[in-house]
Amino acid sequence: MCRITRRELLAGGAAVLNLASELPASQSSAGGAEAGKVDLLAPDIYFHEGQLSAQADAVCNNGWIIFEDYVLVIDANFPGGAREIIGKIRRITDRPIRFAFDTHHHGDHAYGNQVFVENGAVPLAHTGVVEEMKRYETGYYAGKPGAWEQAAKGRADVKNSKLKPPSVLFPRELFFDDGKHRVELIHLGVAHTHGDAVAWLPKERILFTGDVCVNGPYNYVGDGEVEKWVPTLDAAKQLGARTVCPGHGPRGAAAMLDDQQAFFKMLREQVGALMAKKPPEEARALVEPLRATLKANPQIARYVGERSAQWDPFPAQVQKVYLEMTGRKLAALPRESHQARLVHARAHGLA
């Protein structure tokens, strides 16, 4: 085990750590360290930005809080990401990593659970995470191969580990409080999945959102409900965060929650106004004009995928909203939806 103390690291590691807590609030909330770097948000509270790539170990963003007697980690990442994060925590503290909180069931947030168990931690989550796993992890629950088996085809770290569902479950909230630090894990409603929960630090006003909020064109809508996502983001906004650590993309200020919500609101408004009364064959022709309309709005442009990008989630997002509004499937967008599923799924461990 690495014996470097946190004080030694802080003394010698200014280049590694972004000392956000020493910056003025406006500056510190404007953006974090680069991906893959440990980002100190406040004493004992860290953020780590992953990379949404099939090649990366740490795909989702992580956080960790060093309590008096133990460490709580936010999101388990993929197995390779779990090892990377555990190594980085070990360079800061030798306090035991006791808990790994899965914000939701997706592979890039939960498949590292087994690695955390092997390092003495207990995976925990909102009860909805296990309900979602029962839906998608059919291989684990004695059915046909499911999401894990698919992800194992594309990632050696998944293939060489095993699924470990969280075993400490909370129906709505779970609090960690040792007098110095307080972390509230809260299920705010349906959003990116049916089992999302966030980590709220009321003293520092820091919110770790999981994929309820992202910062960039990373919204995967396949397992959630966009209509309910909007009021769930209202509930997140009411917490009063100063710093928002999203599930993917750089951290930022409270306005990120507004921007994320504005993207879904405008998407719903546009699909409702332009497409909902049209049959699927006609509606599909409007996907690209609708993309252009959303791209022209500077508040939300960064949430709108590029058609030329490796992963373009936009057609799938339009399809989802059209389905929610009309009960009908948008006429197939074969190239786009196939490509979106493949590329996204590989990165997220979904297929």
Ligand SMILES: [Zn+2]
């Ligand atoms: Zn994710």
Ligand SMILES: [Zn+2]
């Ligand atoms: Zn996700």
